[in-house]
Amino acid sequence: MLPAARRKKRKLMDNRLPEKVAAYVPESALYTQLQEYERKIDACLLQKQSEVQDALRRPHHIAKKLRLYVYNTHANQEASATSSEPPSWALVIQGKLVEPQAAGAPGQPPNPPVYQPPSQPFTHYIRRITAQLDSEQYSDGEEHVVWEKGQHVRNHKDSFEIRRRGSQDVEVVLQIEVDNQPDRYTLSASLSAVLGLKLATRTTVLHTLWAYIKTHRLQNAQQVSQVDCDAQLSAVFQAKSVKMSSLSGRINPHLRLVEPLALRYTVRVSGASPTHPDSYDIDLEVPAPTMDQATAPLLQHLNTSREVEQLDLRIMTAVRKLHEHKRRRAFFLGFSQSPVDFINALVASQGRDLRYMKGEQGVEYEAMRRSDLFKGKWVEDAVLRHLHKRLAAG
Incomplete structure (x- = not known):
């Protein structure tokens, strides 16, 4: 038996069964398998x-539609002796963010009841607007108009206007580049056939490509950093196998930034003012609202589970009792086999423990008591010297 001071109390979190339990309880092997x-x-x-935590904390985007309305107004087009203002017109481009299911058909009035108020002004979602007027009617820089978001970061508006003087209809070519965050790309025909995507962000393309690789088990079993291309991927990458780290670079030739929306519009200076708007829908992805409050309970549930913790605690308590019963069995079994030797060993063990606690573990008193070393003549002389020193000091 081990000295009591040297025995370490087993931690409550230890749920392993004692080694000899299997010999007494064969069914304990099932518990080991369950572990x-x-x-x-x-x-x-x-x-x-x-993975869930990364997905919840990753910035999410939701699909929206940016509905554009293009129309024009005109003023002072009819000659009047009392009017001192020259004839003029104004081209107006408005935009509103609408839900995809509530978008309806284009061509509706600018303010139908189903619209929801946009979270940002129209120009917030536009990167660049370019307008090219008829060069035969306008020159000296008036025929070319460019609006860039970078120059109007703090001055976003719900509409964009171009005003000119004139009394004739004007042909205008508009190019509207949407500010996708992150950028969206048009996939090549070969890559689109593999992934089933036409327009997507770079991150979405890589995630879909990785899902395709896992679904078709194209990852090399011996070299996990290698992808063995099937017939479709070989047609895309022009290779039978590629490295996983090179996928990001290999998709570059198959991605092309979404081209700006090109529109042709005729400014009419006769008839109703404003004119009936031409409307267009543009698919857009905008950042989703913050999900901290929505995901906090889920993340908390993932981190802790009271039911599982309570079951683990019950298992560990039962295992601790098994260890205690095993020690008791060993104690009584040793006593039943040889009571005298067991008691002598127990007393000796307790004596060692006591000397260890008193800091006298290096002194062997039992050996000294039975030794013939102290039967020599030097013992008497040593005792006299000791008594003399005590009398001198006293």
Whole structure:
């Protein structure tokens, strides 16, 4: 038996069964198998938990539609002796963010009841607007108009206007470049056939490509950093196998930034003012509202589970009791086999523990008491010297 001072109390969190329990309880092998399954499940849950947390904390975007309205107004087009203002017109481009399911058909009035108020002004979602007027009617820089978001960061508006003097109809070519955050790309025909995407962000393309690789088991079993291309991927990458780290660079030739929306509009200086608007819908992805409040309970549930913790505590308490019963069995079994030797060993063990606690573990009193060393003639002389020193000091 081990000295009491040297015995370390087992931690409550230790849920391993004693080694000899299997000999007494053959069914304990099932518990060991369950522990192995539990370790595998915990590893899988930990991986999935990390993936869920990354997905929840990753910036999300939701699909919207940016509805454009293009129309013009005109003034002072009819000659009047009392009017001193020259004839003029104004081209107006308005935009509103609408839900895809509430977008309806283009061509409706600018303010139907189903619209929801946009979170940002129209020009917030536009990167650049270019207007090219008829060069035969306007020159000296008046025929070319460019609006760039970078020059109007703090001055966003719900509409964009071009005003000119004139009494004739004007042909205008508009190019509207949407500010996608992040940028959206048009996929090549070959890559689009593999992934089933036509327009997507670079991150979406890479995620979809990785999902395609996992679904078709194209990752090399011996070299996990290698992808063995099937017939479709070979046609895209022009290779039978590619490295995982090179996928980001290999998709570059197959991605092209979405081209600006090109529109032709005729400014009419006769008839109703404003004119009936031409409307267009543009697919757009905008950042989703903050999800901190919505995801906090889910993240908390992933991190802690009271029911699982209580079951683990019950298992560990039962295992601790098994360890205690095992020690008691060993104690009584040793006493029943040889009571005298057991008591002598127990007393000796307790004596060692007592000397260890008093700091006298280096002195062997029992050996000194039975030794013939102290039967020599030097003992009497040593005792006299000791008594003389005590009398001299006293």
